Amino acid sequence: MIHTRLTDLFGIRLPVLGGGMMWLSDAHYVAALARAGALGFITPRSYESLDTLHEALRTCRHASEGHPFGLNITQSRRSEENRMIPAWIDMALEEGVRSFETVGPASRALFERMQNGGGRVIHKCAFIAHALKAQDEGADAVALVGGEAGGHPGTNELPTFVLGALALESQRLHIPLAIGGGIGSGRQIAAALALGADAVVMGTRLLVCEEIWAHEDYKRHLLAQPAEASILALTRTGNPWRVLDNATVQRTRELEAQGATSYPEFGALATGRLGRDNAYLRGDWNTGLLSMGPAIGFAHHIEPVQAVLRRLMAETSMRVADVHARELPLSTLHPA
Ligand SMILES: Cc1cc2nc3c(=O)[nH]c(=O)nc-3n(C[C@H](O)[C@H](O)[C@H](O)COP(=O)(O)O)c2cc1C
Structure with a gap:
């Protein structure tokens, strides 16, 4: 168990968010993340109707065994495709979902729809300016994804660790921060935590998990x-x-x-x-x-979500312990 502001915010045991993955983040996979101590997000666009989404939320709630799971709200550039967003949010809240990952324009009205029902929102974006806008609009947390991210990484080509470090050094971001894009090893999770991030977002590394339904x-x-x-x-x-x-x-x-x-x-x-x-x-x-x-380069076996996360977290702890064991002589780095 690792405590960060994000594990506290979402009530999870590990500083790991399994970013929503279109077609693949279904009840089975998201519940596996929940049971393993991480947080996954069901992607409502993967469902043909409100009824099938409802069924997935119920199944996930049951299979998560009381652990939190979330809903991904990816806003489309085509406004007609966003008509169902309020209905998805309301249905998820009714089914006990309290964690939301949003993508697209940051707006107070959108965030408040979830927050007024007791939800917590992490807004995912690719530019520090957009993260600051999300903070201003009242998001509970932000996720910054670098150009390495699988899916649609946005038009900012900055790599994940440059983006995360710049955001933290700006000292203007006060809400919890997750970073994602290219992360698939415990070394990187330890580095993200050392950087000052509160969690990582992973997608690609988990594509080969047993619970992912793909062929x-x-x-x-x-x-x-x-x-x-x-x-x-x-x-x-x-x-x-x-x-x-x-x-x-x-x-x-x-x-x-x-x-x-x-x-x-x-x-x-x-x-x-x-x-x-x-x-x-x-x-x-x-x-x-x-x-x-x-991050696919870090995947070597098809195995359950829990086995992957256990190993990643063991590696994370080892890297952190290794830094302590080396007793890095900071005085030589900063001579008087
Ligand atoms: C197969 C796949 C589908 C994705 N679909 C979505 C999506 O529908 N909505 C979204 O917000 N992000 C989506 N993403 C991005 C992930 O949520 C996450 O931000 C990203 O995978 C992190 O970078 P990584 O792939 O390098 O770990 C997708 C990523 C993958 C690999």
């Missing part, structure tokens, strides 16, 4: 990937996508070379459903843009 062939393919197999696609659209290098990415690059710059110009290639239907459901890793960051 076993897909997970086995991921295990064979080096960190360098993570690349940025659709960079000219203003909404880049960090994914597994595959035939679909190469096809989008050909279209870019022919002048494509907006999502509609890539047609079905740029939809999440293509990857879900081919890679996740059938194991065909070559078809679809498949969110994945370089």
